[in-house]
Amino acid sequence: MAMEMRLPVVRKRLGEGLGRETKKHLVVPGDTITTDTGFMRGHGTYMGEEKLIASVAGSVERVNKLICVKALKTRYNGEVGDIVVGRITERRRSAEDELAMRGFLQEGDLISAEVQAVFSDGAVSLHTRSLKYGKLGQGVLVQVSPSLVKRQKTHFHDLPCGASVILGNNGFIWIYPTPEHKEEEAGGFIANLEPVSLADREVISRLRNCIVALVAQRVMLYDTSILYCYEASLPHQIKDILKPEVMEEIVVETRQRLLEQEG
């Protein structure tokens, strides 16, 4: 049985190799953002004696008259139209609920849904009123920080490498084998329990490790970045992707390709 051991090394500061300075206005709590009272205050700020003061540590974002501070790491704040992936932990126990839903969804099930409404105290109301939402069957779940999931038009992607991925806005990412044919009648509540082939499972494992590598280096997650990272990781074995040097190498290559694609 082969064993690998590592000695502790001084942690390298992330971003050293990037060598570029940020142009953003960075603030910490207590900093005055502006004394101009014409601005509306957004998240991450509060009003204190004629000044707008930051309440989180992050970068200032200004959209016309609205100023907000985007923190580095935040808990997920629901917004209408977001896609979320989550696990059912508790359910209401009422008579009609028992009759209607028990057959389909139980406690412990993983589902994908869309945010319908947000209450004033921050709670969100979800709906699965479309065939693309519903119970999730076989696949792998990766939990990342919500701030790393890029907002896009669609969060359901069928990647060309042979698997599909759902990028939940709440930071829950679901990787699953691409279904061969869309189940129109079932509408997403019947779990597909057929065995998944080894090739598909390898693709899914590789994708999962790539996502973990991207998150460790704080790269925004979207279909292109995940795909480039997957392609950059192909020369390595799946389990090697989690090694720090390999992780760094793959992500550097991914960043380069993303920059080339933008410019």
Next chain:
Amino acid sequence: MAGLELLSDQGYRVDGRRARELRKIQARMGVFAQADGSAYIEQGNTKALAVVYGPHEIRGSRSRALPDRALVNCQYSSATFSTGERKRRPHGDRKSCEMGLQLRQAFEAAVLTQLHPRSQIDIYVQVLQADGGIYAACVNVATLAVLDAGIPMRDFVCASSAGFVDGTALADLSHVEEAAGGPQLALALLPASGQIALLEMDARLHGDHLEQVLEAAAQAARDVHAVLDRVVRQHVREASVLLGD
């Protein structure tokens, strides 16, 4: 220890510092990936770790939920190897509870709890090595952890201890100075506004000297703020560079 000079004639303390000088502070944010926020601090030989979870739904009894703001729950724990003699400290003993309450008082003053009604914010602090200024180190590391978690706060909460020896106020006491038995006070401050979040002293101090000692503690807290401010800005800058423009 009889005969130990806490303040020499030339104005040097036991560890070579001047009266108002702070110990060296080193801090790091984001040390645990699993927690919402985490931080580690070393003030001289005092080392402390803080972990923050939240805001999340109230665990346990829903009746404790406050309808208009978040509940701040602080827990303090001290490692068995943190003091000179290894001592097992049961959870829930008096000192831990009191520290927890004092931390809660400091953070309820600073965290904008109205933004998260009916939820709970958990702050867990553990002292790994105790060399005086425990409360101050706990407050400082917890501030960094709360900032790391992205929980909105009015301002930093910076704390320092202060004592009084031979007519001079000393800032940032070490264990030797605390054990000598003189008066000592702990102060937690919101630096930008100068508001005091917590002031604690359980010793006898003549009223004439109070202002001097208080001023020493406040200045020390502001000095701590300068260091923590630098640490947070560096952390934000690094992460910002990584995420790209």
